[in-house]
Amino acid sequence: MDSAYQDNATRELACGLGFVPVVPPNPRRRQPWEYDKPLYRRRNGIERLFRRLKAWRRVFTRYDKLDLMYAAFVTVALIAEALR
Incomplete structure (x- = not known):
């Protein structure tokens, strides 16, 4: 996963497939996540x-x-x- 694909749907898909996304959130994102x-x-x-x-x-x-x-x-x- 890259920073260009950091929408919620892509993150949920990656987590559903068993991957752990380790991409930092965009600084302008309203609800940033921990990584x-x-x-x-x-x-x-x-x-x-x-x-x-x-x-x-x-x-x-x-x-x-x-x-x-x-x-x-x-x-x-x-x-x-x-x-x-």
């Missing part, structure tokens, strides 16, 4: 990691034909990002 700030911080870190992985053109366009080679290059990209 888990440490969990949102972790979610934000994971989203940033995926954004950095997409910067690797080979990962983003999936040049490799074999799943094993693709997974190996994703591992190399993760190691390079961790060393950065």
Whole structure:
């Protein structure tokens, strides 16, 4: 769930499917809800990691034909990002 989808119907649907929405409410919202700030911080870190992985053109366009080679290059990209 993203901040663009923060209406009540979407939140109820996500909760009904067993998901825990961790999106902060819009500051101008009349009835803001509570959210888990440490969990949102972790979610934000994971989203940033995926954004950095997409910067690797080979990962983003999936040049490799074999799943094993693709997974190996994703591992190399993760190691390079961790060393950065």
